[in-house]
Amino acid sequence: MGQTPVVYGQSSRPPRGDYSRAADDYTCAQNYAAYTAADHDTYRRLYERQSALLPGLASDAFIEALPSLGIKDHIPRFEEINERLYRATRWEIVAVPGLIPEVPFFTLLANRKFPVTDWIRTPAEFDYIVEPDVFHDLFGHVPLLFNPVFADYVQRYGEGGLKAQRLGACEMLSRLYWYTIEFGLIRQADGLRAYGAGILSSSGELAYSVRSPEPQRLPLQLERTMRTRYKIDTYQQTYFVIDSFDELFHLTADDFTPLYERLRGLPEFAADERSPA
Ligand code: PHE
Ligand code: FE
Known part of the structure; x- marks a missing residue:
């Protein structure tokens, strides 16, 4: 799910992208000519299904921003999104062949460049894909x-x-990515909503994460979150909830160096372990 290189470490399969077309920073040109009519149709159908599911489940900020992606009925050109995105927040998206290693990934983010996989899933993977594709990366990550x-x-x-x-x-930091950017929930005045990309691009986990009585939902707390392992191929059994993006920003503002030191000595929580602290 995640544009999280750590996913690599947990996956037994090699990533499917063609890395020979990537530059040293792992970016490549969006291979627009390679998209078939069936690829564009897959994107259109995914977009249509997923956008219909959002009301009452996705965060207001996400729903408001989604139209900024532009075209819905075929795979958009990244440059076209960038014209709006750069003006809005000085971010850009860059094409990559798939998941990329940690250092280039962090370097791109630190420079306000978000790596977006350019290929799309096959029709057989319409409902679920473990690796991020262009639909997950664009629809899930780019609106926010x-x-x-x-x-x-x-x-x-x-x-x-x-x-x-x-x-x-x-490993500790990637859990924060997982439980916020990929699978984060937010408490709005009118109820719980999803803001994580892995949820927002999933037809099944969207309602599950917000409504199912099955998973535990804990307030986001750095130590608990960074000690919690995660599974990449099932719905999450633990979600962490924030009250606002301001809270998320301020909660993570301090230097994590002493926190990492402290956490090193502490046991981990299993992904489904029921325990508040
Ligand atoms: N404050 C963190 C550090 O010092 C950096 C960080 C910010 C990490 C926001 C995650 C999210 O390492
Ligand atoms: Fe992702």
């Missing part, structure tokens, strides 16, 4: 990059990632 506070959070995450890499703390 139009939100100034969230956009700044993602850049800070990239900078924090480079630091975590030097400190050997990427």
Whole structure:
């Protein structure tokens, strides 16, 4: 799901993209000519199904920003989205062949460049795909990059990632990515909503994450979140909830160096472990 290189570490399959077309920073040109009519149709059908599911389940910020993606009935050109995105928050999207390693990933984010996989899933994967494709990356991640506070959070995450890499703390930090940017929930005045890209691009997990009595939902708390393992191939059994993007930004503003030190000595929580702290 995630544009999280750590997903690699947990996956037994090699990523499917063609990395020979990538530059040193892992970016490539969006291979627009390679899209078939069936690819465009897959995008159109995914967009249509998913956008119909959003009311009452997706965060207002996401629903408001979604039209900024532009064209819905075929795969958009990234440059066309960038004209609006750069004006809105000085972010850009860049094409990549698929998941990329940690350092180039963090470096792109720190420079306000969001890597978007350019290929699309096959019709057989219409309902579920473990690896991110262009639909997950665009539909799930890009709308909230139009939100100034969230956009700044993602850049800070990239900078924090480079630091975590030097400190050997990427696994802990990647859990924060997972439980916020990919699978985060937000408490609005009118109820719980999803803002994580992995939820927003999933037809099944969207309602599950917000409404099902099955998973536990805990307030986002750095230590608990960073100690919690995650599964990449099932619905989450634990979600972490924020009250606002401002809260998320401020909660993560301090230098994590001492936190990493402290967490190193503490046990982890299983993905489905029921325990508040
Ligand atoms: N404050 C974090 C650090 O010092 C960086 C960070 C910001 C990480 C936002 C995640 C999200 O490492
Ligand atoms: Fe993702």
